[in-house]
Amino acid sequence: MQATTAVPNERPVFDPFDPRWSSDPYPLYAELRERAPVHRNEMGFWVFARHADCLTILRDRRVSSDGSNIDLDRMPGGFRPPMSDDPVASAMVAMRPFLFRDPPDHTRLRGLVAKAFTPRVVESLRARTHEVVDELLDAALEAGEVDLLEAFAHPLPVRIICDLLGVPIEDQERFRGWSAALARGLDPDFLLTKEIIDQRIDAVGQFAGYFFELLAERRKNPGDDLLSRLVQVEEEGSVLNEAELLSTCILLLVAGHETTVNLIAGGTLALLEHPDQLQRFRTDPDVVRSGVEEMLRYVSPVQLTGRSMLEDMEVGGVTLQKGDFAMLLVASGNHDPDEFEDPEAFDVGRSPNNHLGFGFGIHHCLGAPLARMEAQVALTSLTQRAPDLALADGTDGKIVYKTNVVLRGMGALPVSMRG
Numbered sequence: 001m002q003a004t005t006a007v008p009n010e011r012p013v014f015d016p017f018d019p020r021w022s023s024d025p026y027p028l029y030a031e032l033r034e035r036a037p038v039h040r041n042e043m044g045f046w047v048f049a050r051h052a053d054c055l056t057i058l059r060d061r062r063v064s065s066d067g068s069n070i071d072l073d074r075m076p077g078g079f080r081p082p083m084s085d086d087p088v089a090s091a092m093v094a095m096r097p098f099l100f101r102d103p104p105d106h107t108r109l110r111g112l113v114a115k116a117f118t119p120r121v122v123e124s125l126r127a128r129t130h131e132v133v134d135e136l137l138d139a140a141l142e143a144g145e146v147d148l149l150e151a152f153a154h155p156l157p158v159r160i161i162c163d164l165l166g167v168p169i170e171d172q173e174r175f176r177g178w179s180a181a182l183a184r185g186l187d188p189d190f191l192l193t194k195e196i197i198d199q200r201i202d203a204v205g206q207f208a209g210y211f212f213e214l215l216a217e218r219r220k221n222p223g224d225d226l227l228s229r230l231v232q233v234e235e236e237g238s239v240l241n242e243a244e245l246l247s248t249c250i251l252l253l254v255a256g257h258e259t260t261v262n263l264i265a266g267g268t269l270a271l272l273e274h275p276d277q278l279q280r281f282r283t284d285p286d287v288v289r290s291g292v293e294e295m296l297r298y299v300s301p302v303q304l305t306g307r308s309m310l311e312d313m314e315v316g317g318v319t320l321q322k323g324d325f326a327m328l329l330v331a332s333g334n335h336d337p338d339e340f341e342d343p344e345a346f347d348v349g350r351s352p353n354n355h356l357g358f359g360f361g362i363h364h365c366l367g368a369p370l371a372r373m374e375a376q377v378a379l380t381s382l383t384q385r386a387p388d389l390a391l392a393d394g395t396d397g398k399i400v401y402k403t404n405v406v407l408r409g410m411g412a413l414p415v416s417m418r419g
Contacts, residue, residue, distance in 0.1 A: 014041055019403070023400075030335070037050045038316040038317065045306075045324070048328050050336050051334070051338060051339040051340075051356065052316075052338065052339070053333075055333070058307070058359060062310050063310060063313075063326075064309070065099065065102060065106070065306075066101055067100065067306075069308040069309075069323065070308045070323060070324075074323065099255070099363065103362070106362065109240070110366060112233055112240065113366065117366050117367055117369055122373050125160060125163070126373055126377065129160055129377045129378075132160065133377055133378055133382075137152070140386075144416065144417055146415060146417065148268060149413050150412070152264070154261050156264065160257075161252065163225075165226045165252060165256075166218070166223055167253065175207065177203075178203035178206045183258045183404060184196055186404075186407055187406050207250045208250070211246050215227060215231055215245065215249070219231050227249065256370070258409075259302060260374055261409065262299070263295060263301045264378050266299030266410070267379055269399065270346050272391055273346075280348055282383040282384060290348060290349055290353065292375045292376050294347060296355050297334045300334050300357060301409065302330065302331075303331040303406055304329050304330060305328050306327055306328065307325070307328065308324065308326070309324045334357065339354065358371075388417070392415055399412075
């Protein structure tokens with residue numbers, strides 16, 4: 001393996017303001033792994049582009065997901081410090097979900113909802129997932145030509161997570177815009193305009209108000225759903241305070257569908273762009289599981305994640321100091337030739353496949369079993385029921401991506417469902 005060196009005097013290759021990071025990032029990742037696989041960006045944070053380095057940091061307990069551990073003095077113009085005299089900022093800090101917390105809070109909060117995402121529970125949702133998939137495909141096949149995002153990839157995971165949480169499906173349009181604002185707002189603040197940040201804050205407020213009312217209803221009339229169980233946990237042991245309860249609900253709803261939407265849509269596009277792999281996926285049930293894993297690697301719905309250092313440590317030949325922030329380009333790691341043979345090839349039978357699509361370590365994606373099951377059911381049914389599935393005329397090579405950097409996804413995926 002080539003030795004890793006820092007590139008302190010060379011203009012950093014990673015420029016997050018370059019729109020190609022959302023539209024076509026993989027050639028940039030390849031350049032980055034070649035020219036500066038580890039470097040300190042001019043905005044003050046470290047960038048890691050290789051699989052081994054990303055994995056090392058993700059699994060190390062000396063790193064933190066909590067932004068309050070970042071030494072802001074080392075990142076001028078990069079991060080906004082929480083303002084103790086700003087009630088909105090203080091509320092946002094109090095409501096940060098367990099995704100952005102460390103043990104013991106992370107352990108406590110994650111443990112309260114982990115039982116809802118065990119393989120056994122997820123498997124019990126498979127029949128319901130098949131029902132929703134068939135319903136959506138019936139309508140899409142009848143229409144003949146659809147935006148697969150609107151007609152299939154988006155509504156499926158929304159309905160399933162709503163079922164799991166106990167959120168009325170008729171409310172999904174109410175929170176669709178809020179969810180999009182939060183997904184966009186996951187990008188680092190220095191990439192966002194004030195308008196986008198304000199929209200994120202407003203979305204948190206709207207979601208909090210919505211769940212406050214819904215949780216009050218569940219306290220009066222509990223059901224067999226996750227919201228009711230979270231309320232019962234709160235009342236029985238005061239383990240969740242109100243802010244934690246609300247932030248957990250928001251995280252589960254948004255994270256429970258945004259990334260799965262991009263996995264299903266991105267996986268479909270990858271299949272359409274590789275007809276031999278589409279045929280294999282459609283006809284060989286033995287590659288359904290490995291095919292979805294390959295989509296997680298190849299598409300990488302989550303492109304990057306961040307960690308701050310709790311103490312000094314060496315990674316990839318450089319020394320990180322306590323308070324340093326590291327940007328882990330996990331999508332680049334998923335295309336690293338040091339880890340994957342022929343990484344730019346899309347191979348639904350790829351094995352082994354140690355991708356970082358769900359992260360690693362204590363923050364490994366809680367909803368991974370659910371996302372895997374939904375994608376397996378959705379894409380198996382789609383490819384089998386729509387044998388003539390193809391990109392709509394005029395769209396080949398012209399797929400437009402949202403400007404999101406962290407949660408990369410298409411704005412639309414026009415397809416023809418029948419020849």
